[in-house]
Amino acid sequence: MTDNTSYRKALTGIRVVDFTQVIFGPSCTAQLADHGAEVIKIERPGVGDLSRQFGPYVDDESMPYASLNRNKQSLAVNLKSPQGMEAVLKLIDSADVVVSNFRQGVMESLGLGWDEVHARNPRAIYTSGSGYGPDGPIGSTRKMGHDSMAQAMTGVMYVNADSNGVPKRAPIAVADISAGSLLMEGIILALIERGVSGEGQKVEVSLIDAVLRMEAWGIATVANATAEADHLGNPLDGGVYSAADGYMVITGLFKPNPLQSICEVLGIEDLSQDGRFSSVDLMTENGAELESIIQAEVEKHPRDYWVAKFDAVDVLCMPVLSLDESIEEPQVLHNEMGVEVPSNGAAGSSTITQRHVGIPVKLGTTPGTIETPAPGIGENSREVLAGIGYSNEEIDQMLATGVIGIG
Amino acid sequence: MTDNTSYRKALTGIRVVDFTQVIFGPSCTAQLADHGAEVIKIERPGVGDLSRQFGPYVDDESMPYASLNRNKQSLAVNLKSPQGMEAVLKLIDSADVVVSNFRQGVMESLGLGWDEVHARNPRAIYTSGSGYGPDGPIGSTRKMGHDSMAQAMTGVMYVNADSNGVPKRAPIAVADISAGSLLMEGIILALIERGVSGEGQKVEVSLIDAVLRMEAWGIATVANATAEADHLGNPLDGGVYSAADGYMVITGLFKPNPLQSICEVLGIEDLSQDGRFSSVDLMTENGAELESIIQAEVEKHPRDYWVAKFDAVDVLCMPVLSLDESIEEPQVLHNEMGVEVPSNGAAGSSTITQRHVGIPVKLGTTPGTIETPAPGIGENSREVLAGIGYSNEEIDQMLATGVIGIG
Structure with missing residues (x-):
């Protein structure tokens, strides 16, 4: 934790209702949260973000999950229960941003498509991350997006082939994380534009488009090829x-x-x-x-x-350097890119600390900070629901009937 | 070109004075320009952006340069001439954003450090892209940043090793382009914050920090390693x-x-x-x-x-798919990620078109567009200077004495 005090940051006052999971979406909302947005993660009671299934675990907490979910709150709620959906809709009514990266059609089938959300809350920015785009030959199917698919489709694996010409996946999540940054860009662009128009708009970014943009230089050389060698x-x-x-x-x-x-x-x-x-x-x-x-x-x-x-x-x-040498490198430490975060796992032990990556966008006056570790499933259900008007009795009833989960 | 009409976009009205060259900085300011900012590229008369030296060339124009500089204007001006510097300072007085990615100390030696710029124009957001950060063991030296250095330092080449264990560079500019996106994020965050405080702030992003953020998941697994295998x-x-x-x-x-x-x-x-x-x-x-x-x-x-x-x-x-197969893939074409841009090379022939990568951040109401191809060195010197009050006579005199270059 670089700082424990709450003060105004670039996105203080912005509320994000976050349906994302795994890498792409959470890497976007992690940056929103680092810079002060209130990010409320909607999770399935008991199961939560799929990234929680990946080890290694420290203090019973998934390290991959922890790496992309600090500074967020978790509301565990069953979206198939009418009472649960009612709570989520109330939350959306209070939101500046709604983000999801489900596969095609899921938000619509939940009654949470652009038309419904925009009609309820015209100021909300509606953001979708997808594998291939919201429509088109693949985008209109239910084919799930994945970093490996995007790398195959965009030439990354091809140009990264081994000496025998066998394609090889670049071993970092280039598609997920670059798309996560672009989704964040789209959201903050739409926030700026809302300052003029007063209305939220739709923001869409796909994994394949994000990788193609990374390759703009290389694509310009092959798509406009001449006899001349490239550097x-x-x-x-x-x-x-x-x-x-x-x-x-x-x-x-x-x-x-x-x-x-x-x-x-x-x-x-x-x-x-x-x-x-x-x-x-x-x-x-x-x-x-x-x-x-x-x-x-x-x-x-x-x-x-x-x-x-x-x-x-x-x-x-x-x-x-290897990854573990890198995170100990003196310049990296100086940049506060290898940071200690208290454990927030099942054992809840504050004596255990985790190492994670810090905040790369360095703002001089209102820097981002890491205030809280990644939440447990439903850790903030009670406060979030209380904040949109639910009484303790109502919350207890929702818990007892399995509509929500708490901590 | 997806559209030839000018209309309000997310960043319409934002003026960017852009000292960047090659990949990192230009990939940031290209996105600002795509979304409506007025980006004025400051180039050295005769030489221009270093990326212009890389082939292949079409119509005498560098394709790598063209890929990252559409929608921008070029002012070619000699920064070592007092009259040239005076013009640049006038431009900075009118700017919302000043961006550079020179090596450490260059902007300061030109008298264009944060202190000077902030004193002249407190509303300007001052943005620096660097290889390693603005200070620290490497950051404080004059060592130049480069994608290959960042990949070596952050574990990318190590994890991408070939079957003999020889490290291998990931064949796309992961450091440059991810850092370019984060620099863009920092700028828009600071624009949002300026709406509250009325003041610009400093924004800094380094190549190494950007790559480390890409690796957050992997770093969390090695830095908090247990016996458990990772996926x-x-x-x-x-x-x-x-x-x-x-x-x-x-x-x-x-x-x-x-x-x-x-x-x-x-x-x-x-x-x-x-x-x-x-x-x-x-x-x-x-x-x-x-x-x-x-x-x-x-x-x-x-x-x-x-x-x-x-x-x-x-x-x-x-x-x-290979890069050239990728840019012809039906979903990619559907997403308008492989676009035709008219040539703007020395021959100035509008019959030649170039293929480039489109705009990945899809805004529903105010989408980014490609309005103009990448400018020639100093192509817009005359309009830019006229726009900040220079007369035709003054501009002609500056041209005659080599203070500026035109077209």
Whole structure:
């Protein structure tokens, strides 16, 4: 927790009714919550967000779930019960934003489609995350969205193929998280626009569209292809070498003759004067040769030695870190991107802390903060219902009849 | 171009003075421009954005540059000339947002640091994209940021290693583009907050922080590790198989017994009853065996055959497409993610069109549009300067003395 005090943040006063689960939607609403929005997570009593099923568990709490749900409240309510739906509709009446990432048709079948929500609460921004878009050849089917499908469909797995040409999934959730950011963008754009029009609007983002946007540069090169080589084959753009104590990357770009500087650091003759390597096209063509010359020198010293030497001539060099090394890296710690959050698991022990990723968007005057850990299923049912006018007696009755779940 | 008419969009009326180049910053300001902000790109006369140096070229225009700079205007001005700086300061006085992604210290050395800009124009939001953060062990050095450095530092290359354990860069600009989205988020959050406080604030996002956020789920699993396996080893989560006509992916998740459905589709006995595959842990342990059984069946038919069969039992299946196949895929076309933009190159020929990626954030009432192709260096110098009060004579004098460049 970077701060325990509540104060005005960028989204203070914005209420979000959040039907999302797993990664895409929760990664969006986590950012809304980090920046001060009141995010009320609607969960199924007993089961909750599907991400709770993924381990590892600490203090009986799913770490994947915990990573994307801090700063939120949980209302556990049975959406198939009329009394439960009535409570959710009351909540929607008080909402600035309604977010979901169910598969196509689910919100409509619950009576929570755009038309119904907009008619009840014209100021509410209505946001849907989908796998493929809300309509179209795949979007109009009930096919579920998933990061693996989006990566397959958008060329990511194809360009990430192994040396045998077998496609390989990029091992981070590029589709889910980039789409989550875009959904957040859409919501805050619509909040700005509501300041002018007074009305909420529909916001839609799909996993495939989000990945395609990530690939805009690459797509522009293949979709408008000419004979000219593109720079991704340049061996000076992110070449991987094995130093005495592990792998590192060298990138020499954006200066007149980076190869000359690299050779100077390596203590070898200037290969930029060598006919095999005297242009980017030639370096690309003879990349394997160039890499083996560089590799023979790099392996003589450890990575820190090289990083300091390359820094001095303004050529980029970095050790290749694993995820757990990364989260302990001094600059990462300085940026408060590896943070401690108290455990909120079943055992409820405040002596256990969890490590999670911090807040990347750094606002100077009204920074986001982590105020509360991820909630248990229905942990805030009582307060949320009380806040929209339910009495203690009504809440107890709803609990007794299984309409809601509490903590 | 999806539309040629100008109408109110979410960010209509917001003026952005944009010092960014290459990918990170321009991917942020492209989104601001798509949603209606007036983005004025400050370029060096004659040279311009560094991305203009990357091919392929169409009609003498760099396609990578074109992909990230549509809807913007270009003012080419020499920042080292006092008269040029005076014009830029006048422009900043009229700005809602100032964005840069120079290396550490450059904006300050130009006299355009936060203190100076905030003193001149307290309403301006001051936004910096960096490689590593604005301070700290690496952030405080002049080390340049680059996608390859961020991927090395954050575990992406490590987890993407090839079968020999050699780290491999994810072949899309995950750091640049995710950081660009977060920078956009920060800007709109600060615009919302300015509506309350009346003052602009500082917004900072780094490449490494953006990637770490993408990895929140994975980091939560390794940083809070227990004995329990995490689901990424599950062979039903994105397994790659070779069908009769190419590669495809199968993902069976979020249903009680996906392996049973997969076997039913393949027409083989129910492997979920087989002791080797009767739990996710066992499937993971015996993953190679399971994959070879599935592979033997998949290769008998083409991909479309399997996609239809798997769709019918609600198991996810998708062909692995290349980038150029992806941009022609029917759902992608339906989503208007592969768009035609008229060429704006040196030849200025309106008969040439370019293919680019569309707008992924779909707003229902005030959708973003592509109104103009990416500008040439200084294409809008004259209008921009006229708009802040310069006379034609003054502009001609600045052009003659090399203070500005035009078209």
